Amino acid sequence: MNLHARISLGACYLFLATPVARSALEAAMSTHMLLQIPLLAAAGVLLARLLPVARQDALLTACGGALPLVVLALFASSYWMLPRALDAALGDPLTEAAKFISLPLLVGLPLALAWRQLTAIGRGFVWTNFISMLAVLGWLYIAAPVRVCNNYLVDEQGSTGWLMVKLALLLFAGWLGTLFVGGNVAPVAVPASSRDDARQANPA
Amino acid sequence: MANYTYEHTPDRGATAGVLAYLGTACAVLLLMMLVGLLMRLEQAQIIDLGANWFYELMTLHGAGMVGIAGIAGAAVMWHFLRQYVDLSPGIFLANLALFLVGVVMIIGSIVFGHFHAAWTFLYPMPSQSMGMWSQEAAALFMGGLLVIGVGFLLLHLDIARAIVARYGNFARALGWPQLFGHDDGNAPPPTVVASTMVTIVNIVGLVVGASILTMMLLNLYLPEFTIDAMLAKGMIYFFGHVFINATIYMAVIAVYEILPRYTQRPWKANKVFLASWSASTLMVMFIFPHHLLMDFAFPQWMLIMGHIIGYLNTVPILVVTGYGALMIVFRSGIRWDMASRLLFLSLFGWAAGAMPAFIDGTITVNYVMHNTLWVPGHFHTYLLLGMVAMVFGFIYYLGKPGQNAAEGWLDRAAFWGFSSGALGFTLSFLYAGKESVARRYAVHLPEWLPYDRVGSVFAALVVASSLLFVLRFFSRLGAAGRDYARAPLAQGAAA
Amino acid sequence: MKAGRAGLVAGGLVALLGFGVFWSATDGFTAFTAETARRAEILRSPRSLPAVALEDQDGRRFSLQDYRGRLLAVEFIYTRCTTICRSLGMAFRQVRERLPAQALGHEVALLSISFDAARDDPASLKAYGQAFGADGAHWRIARIHSPAEVAPLLAAFGVVVIPDGMGGFEHNAAIHLLGRDGKLTQISDIDQPVEFADRIASSL
Numbered sequence: 001m002n003l004h005a006r007i008s009l010g011a012c013y014l015f016l017a018t019p020v021a022r023s024a025l026e027a028a029m030s031t032h033m034l035l036q037i038p039l040l041a042a043a044g045v046l047l048a049r050l051l052p053v054a055r056q057d058a059l060l061t062a063c064g065g066a067l068p069l070v071v072l073a074l075f076a077s078s079y080w081m082l083p084r085a086l087d088a089a090l091g092d093p094l095t096e097a098a099k100f101i102s103l104p105l106l107v108g109l110p111l112a113l114a115w116r117q118l119t120a121i122g123r124g125f126v127w128t129n130f131i132s133m134l135a136v137l138g139w140l141y142i143a144a145p146v147r148v149c150n151n152y153l154v155d156e157q158g159s160t161g162w163l164m165v166k167l168a169l170l171l172f173a174g175w176l177g178t179l180f181v182g183g184n185v186a187p188v189a190v191p192a193s194s195r196d197d198a199r200q201a202n203p204a
Numbered sequence: 205m206a207n208y209t210y211e212h213t214p215d216r217g218a219t220a221g222v223l224a225y226l227g228t229a230c231a232v233l234l235l236m237m238l239v240g241l242l243m244r245l246e247q248a249q250i251i252d253l254g255a256n257w258f259y260e261l262m263t264l265h266g267a268g269m270v271g272i273a274g275i276a277g278a279a280v281m282w283h284f285l286r287q288y289v290d291l292s293p294g295i296f297l298a299n300l301a302l303f304l305v306g307v308v309m310i311i312g313s314i315v316f317g318h319f320h321a322a323w324t325f326l327y328p329m330p331s332q333s334m335g336m337w338s339q340e341a342a343a344l345f346m347g348g349l350l351v352i353g354v355g356f357l358l359l360h361l362d363i364a365r366a367i368v369a370r371y372g373n374f375a376r377a378l379g380w381p382q383l384f385g386h387d388d389g390n391a392p393p394p395t396v397v398a399s400t401m402v403t404i405v406n407i408v409g410l411v412v413g414a415s416i417l418t419m420m421l422l423n424l425y426l427p428e429f430t431i432d433a434m435l436a437k438g439m440i441y442f443f444g445h446v447f448i449n450a451t452i453y454m455a456v457i458a459v460y461e462i463l464p465r466y467t468q469r470p471w472k473a474n475k476v477f478l479a480s481w482s483a484s485t486l487m488v489m490f491i492f493p494h495h496l497l498m499d500f501a502f503p504q505w506m507l508i509m510g511h512i513i514g515y516l517n518t519v520p521i522l523v524v525t526g527y528g529a530l531m532i533v534f535r536s537g538i539r540w541d542m543a544s545r546l547l548f549l550s551l552f553g554w555a556a557g558a559m560p561a562f563i564d565g566t567i568t569v570n571y572v573m574h575n576t577l578w579v580p581g582h583f584h585t586y587l588l589l590g591m592v593a594m595v596f597g598f599i600y601y602l603g604k605p606g607q608n609a610a611e612g613w614l615d616r617a618a619f620w621g622f623s624s625g626a627l628g629f630t631l632s633f634l635y636a637g638k639e640s641v642a643r644r645y646a647v648h649l650p651e652w653l654p655y656d657r658v659g660s661v662f663a664a665l666v667v668a669s670s671l672l673f674v675l676r677f678f679s680r681l682g683a684a685g686r687d688y689a690r691a692p693l694a695q696g697a698a699a
Numbered sequence: 700m701k702a703g704r705a706g707l708v709a710g711g712l713v714a715l716l717g718f719g720v721f722w723s724a725t726d727g728f729t730a731f732t733a734e735t736a737r738r739a740e741i742l743r744s745p746r747s748l749p750a751v752a753l754e755d756q757d758g759r760r761f762s763l764q765d766y767r768g769r770l771l772a773v774e775f776i777y778t779r780c781t782t783i784c785r786s787l788g789m790a791f792r793q794v795r796e797r798l799p800a801q802a803l804g805h806e807v808a809l810l811s812i813s814f815d816a817a818r819d820d821p822a823s824l825k826a827y828g829q830a831f832g833a834d835g836a837h838w839r840i841a842r843i844h845s846p847a848e849v850a851p852l853l854a855a856f857g858v859v860v861i862p863d864g865m866g867g868f869e870h871n872a873a874i875h876l877l878g879r880d881g882k883l884t885q886i887s888d889i890d891q892p893v894e895f896a897d898r899i900a901s902s903l
């Protein structure tokens with residue numbers, strides 16, 4: 001069906017796994033954490049979106065709904081934010097392989113599946129939590145009293161931390177911004193829960 | 205100009221959820237008022253609790269009052285907003301449940317853990333108790349705040365969802381098409397505009413608050429990870445300021461909804477109204493975080509600007525609301541009952557409370573007044589005489605037995621007791637502040653004691669009157685949940 | 700969030716599992732960085748080290764295995780370093796002063812190893828040693844004789860050296876202790892030389 005898209009996705013994924021792309025993205029802590037890892041997770045999101053809708057729904061039900069999937073993504077993504085995991089991925093090919101497999105399959109894919117079922121509140125909660133966690137993580141990297149990664153310069157953790165804080169601010173502004181645009185006015189003025197006596201919001 | 209006509213909206217009873225909110229808020233309010241009275245008596249040297257007890261009580265009073273102000277404000281907003289958008293009762297109750305969990309945690313941390321670093325938990329106080337409270341007590345307190353914050357975040361996300369579902373986006377819910385384009389009179393009702401503003405600023409405030417709470421909780425157990433003290437203070441104040449201001453913006457919805465019903469005149473969401481609410485939204489959202497988050501070494505001029513804008517921020521809405529209320533009531537033939545009186549009083553209290561804040565916000569005065577009783581003087585004026593009066597007005601409206609029900613002399617006496625007591629209580633703070641009496645637990649010279657004692661007497665009057673208000677409400681809970689007409693017709697209005 | 704009972708249970712299970720993974724991946728929430736992990740691991744299971752030809756400040760050849768039967772304190776440096784290696788030198792000096800004089804050389808010795816085999820010739824090793832008061836016998840300064848053997852030795856110790864972009868290096872710094880059996884048994888912080896020396900003294 002969307003064979004073309006699938007092949008492109010696979011090609012992009014394989015490209016990320018090439019030594020050239022890996023050494024380029026992993027050379028600096030910031031690109032490793034804030035580019036390579038998100039890209040791998042995004043590959044998982046795209047993978048989910050390329051599955052037939054019925055298949056996505058079946059997977060979603062099989063996993064018990066949105067909640068376990070969100071929790072899974074939360075834990076799996078936090079894991080790769082551990083300095084120790086970053087170092088391990090650089091030194092140990094097996095860990096690196098685990099990273100390349102788990103980020104798409106345990107972060108991007110479950111999140112994309114869960115997203116289908118999440119209500120606006122659930123989505124908002126995930127967003128706000130994520131933003132606040134990103135900012136706090138950034139502070140942890142800024143405030144760390146010791147060098148946290150043996151494979152990265154000590155200055156890098158500060159600048160990476162700042163990038164995370166800035167990214168959190170940007171995402172927050174962006175997310176709020178989306179609430180200000182688009183959308184349609186509901187055709188019926190009276191909400192379902194309201195009884196028929198409620199005032200029409202827009203007097204004709 | 206658009207044309208505005210009044211459309212009659214029937215009065216509706218409160219849902220069980222709203223009543224549970226109000227019941228919780230009233231009970232805690234009374235308790236915390238008693239705690240406040242104890243503090244005032246201590247300052248007057250009528251009783252002798254000692255510094256530790258004073259600060260424990262103050263922490264309890266501050267956290268408790270701010271919490272129930274949020275709960276009561278949310279009840280007012282939810283009750284009226286439900287007329288326009290489809291809100292989720294489940295989330296509403298979940299917030300109350302989380303709130304109660306948080307309250308238990310906070311009380312535990314203060315009563316059993318002797319935590320007393322004030323509700324503003326300024327960094328690095330919670331982690332540096334010098335043996336007076338344990339790490340666990342501090343963690344319990346901040347964890348309690350975090351739980352309460354999560355509840356409110358869920359509530360506001362639900363409100364955001366409902367508003368977006370009905371109006372498409374926040375811009376339309378704030379009436380921007382009418383504000384920036386032709387005012388066709390189809391702007392959303394004031395309740396929706398106010399709720400949108402509160403939801404936006406509280407979501408921002410709560411995310412910032414949750415972040416700093418998480419950071420401080422981590423710092424408690426990983427002290428090597430230090431926090432920039434200025435940043436921490438900025439974030440805490442941002443969150444605290446936004447949250448406490450938002451309680452008034454929520455409670456004022458009672459004024460927007462109830463006064464029109466009493467006067468059969470519409471509350472106009474005209475360009476000026478929309479502009480002032482949008483201006484406040486933007487001031488809180490962009491100017492505050494901008495100066496707090498981008499510049500960590502607060503330059504002096506930014507501090508000053510932030511301070512003034514912080515206060516200026518309340519002014520447009522206040523002026524628009526006060527003016528609007530006067531216009532609606534003026535020659536309307538409104539019948540004054542407990543609800544309408546309290547609501548009108550609340551606008552006076554709000555305005556009166558903003559004035560000293562404004563004075564304090566100007567820099568030269570700030571140096572002198574900053575740590576004096578002037579500060580609690582100003583915020584008690586707008587919280588007690590403003591915010592709390594709005595809530596009392598709302599519960600009288602809900603519990604009013606019938607459209608033309610008469611009032612007992614006791615209620616009327618309590619109204620005057622409350623207004624004069626609250627006025628006297630706050631004036632005693634303000635006057636003492638002018639005389640440079642230090643706030644909190646400090647040495648009070650003999651010549652200052654008269655203010656403290658007079659203040660205590662007025663405070664006792666407030667407590668007694670509030671007790672009557674609350675008892676009256678509890679005795680009318682059954683009626684408060686039913687749908688029937690409450691607002692009396694204005695004199696001369698066609699039936 | 701729309702989560703039925705099954706979803707809640709599954710979510711709880713995933714969270715439990717996640718905690719378990721985090722627990723084991725951080726050694727019970729104690730080791731978040733590769734450096735703390737390395738230290739914990741050595742304590743649990745001392746590690747054998749490769750026989751590598753070393754060359755000291757006087758051009759003498761020797762190997763780590765020559766120290767069998769004695770305790771040996773080891774640190775990794777490069778002599779041009781102006782930052783962390785100075786602290787290492789100071790720390791070693793404190794260790795030496797703290798150790799019982801009669802045991803020095805007989806039961807315990809100190810060894811600073813340069814990983815910059817290309818540039819650190821015996822002369823610069825000597826200068827480094829003199830700067831910190833190394834006697835060249837009980838406390839020797841050495842380099843790895845063959846550049847090809849640098850990487851295996853560093854890997855065995857768990858020391859990661861990365862260029863700092865200004866011609867120097869950044870490296871995880873610590874004081875290592877080799878047991879009488881020649882195995883790496885303990886890694887200690889450089890800001891705790893006194894405690895390190897006392898532990899040695901108590902096991903003499």
Ligand code: HEM
Pocket residue numbers: 236237238239240241243244262263265266267269270273322323324577580584587588591592642643644645663666667
């Ligand atoms: C009978 C009513 C009340 C009395 C007698 C009372 C009394 C007091 C006293 C004596 C203080 C300490 C002031 C100082 O020296 O700094 C205080 C602080 C405070 N009060 Fe009240 N109060 C009352 C009502 C309220 C209400 C209705 C609110 C909010 C809705 C409130 C919120 C606060 C807050 C936030 C503080 C600051 C605590 C801190 O500094 O950390 N109070 N109150």
Ligand SMILES: [Cu+2]
Pocket residue numbers: 776777780781782783784785868870
């Ligand atoms: Cu060095």
